[in-house]
Amino acid sequence: MIDIHNHIIPGVDDGAKSVEIALDMIREAQRQGVSHLVLTPHLYEPDIMQGTHVWRERIKQGKAELFDAMKQADLEMSIEVRAEVRYQEWLSKIISELDVLIGGRYLLLEFSFNIVPNRIEEIIYNLVIDGITPILAHPERIVPWQNEPAKVLELIRLGCLSQIDLGSVLGSLGRSSERLANYLLEKGAVHLAGSDSHNLTSRPLLAKPGYDWLCDNYGQGLADKLLIENPERIIRGEEIEIFIPRVHEEPDTWRDKVKQWLPFNGGLR
Numbered sequence: 001m002i003d004i005h006n007h008i009i010p011g012v013d014d015g016a017k018s019v020e021i022a023l024d025m026i027r028e029a030q031r032q033g034v035s036h037l038v039l040t041p042h043l044y045e046p047d048i049m050q051g052t053h054v055w056r057e058r059i060k061q062g063k064a065e066l067f068d069a070m071k072q073a074d075l076e077m078s079i080e081v082r083a084e085v086r087y088q089e090w091l092s093k094i095i096s097e098l099d100v101l102i103g104g105r106y107l108l109l110e111f112s113f114n115i116v117p118n119r120i121e122e123i124i125y126n127l128v129i130d131g132i133t134p135i136l137a138h139p140e141r142i143v144p145w146q147n148e149p150a151k152v153l154e155l156i157r158l159g160c161l162s163q164i165d166l167g168s169v170l171g172s173l174g175r176s177s178e179r180l181a182n183y184l185l186e187k188g189a190v191h192l193a194g195s196d197s198h199n200l201t202s203r204p205l206l207a208k209p210g211y212d213w214l215c216d217n218y219g220q221g222l223a224d225k226l227l228i229e230n231p232e233r234i235i236r237g238e239e240i241e242i243f244i245p246r247v248h249e250e251p252d253t254w255r256d257k258v259k260q261w262l263p264f265n266g267g268l269r
């Protein structure tokens with residue numbers, strides 16, 4: 001498996017608190033069958049207020065510390081470092097000055113859990129026009145979308161991909177996240193599943209239990225797609241095939257069509 005969303009670099013965000021914890025998180029990833037990690041530290045607006053070089057330097061140091069410790073511990077893992085970028089006004093500056101794109105064209109894009117910009121369609125459109133495919137980080141955890149699930153489908157139709165957190169389907173991130181994650185899975189509107197792992201306790205990796213859950217509930221084909229095939233194509237910068245979800249369900253039969261126009265379904269069953 002390939003995990004494309006986690007917070008393993010020590011001391012750079014709210015993820016691993018020490019290099020020892022980071023090493024244990026990597027060991028745990030190995031144990032669960034992860035063969036490649038895309039490390040995605042948070043990149044918030046205050047992180048670059050003094051210039052993008054501040055974040056670049058912080059990540060460089062964290063990465064060097066981690067790689068040195070891995071060498072000393074004789075721990076091998078295929079790793080690349082990108083970012084989980086919170087939407088902000090300086091997005092284009094971040095993209096042009098920092099190495100944040102996965103596979104040279106995919107952007108793991110996070111929105112505030114409580115507020116989504118009202119011009120989000122324009123933001124997505126502009127990224128797509130620039131040849132960048134936004135990956136919506138855990139849309140199932142965004143409250144405005146929990147209240148209006150079809151909004152996520154509209155954004156996919158505009159050219160986004162969606163990545164759910166495995167904790168959401170396993171129920172550890174709340175009932176509302178679990179519900180929206182299942183809604184999106186049923187609509188064929190999930191393209192990646194990530195661990196979003198922050199530590200070994202409250203936000204553990206869950207790659208293997210998540211993979212098994214997906215196999216049991218949606219079939220091995222989808223589990224392989226979300227945790228192996230799609231991430232593999234994404235880190236190589238290749239296109240992935242997606243099913244474009246219908247935002248509004250069309251009636252399938254004449255009976256459904258008639259029902260739409262009759263008050264109280266006209267007594268039709």
Ligand SMILES: [Fe+2]
Nearest residue numbers: 005006084196
């Ligand atoms: Fe994250």
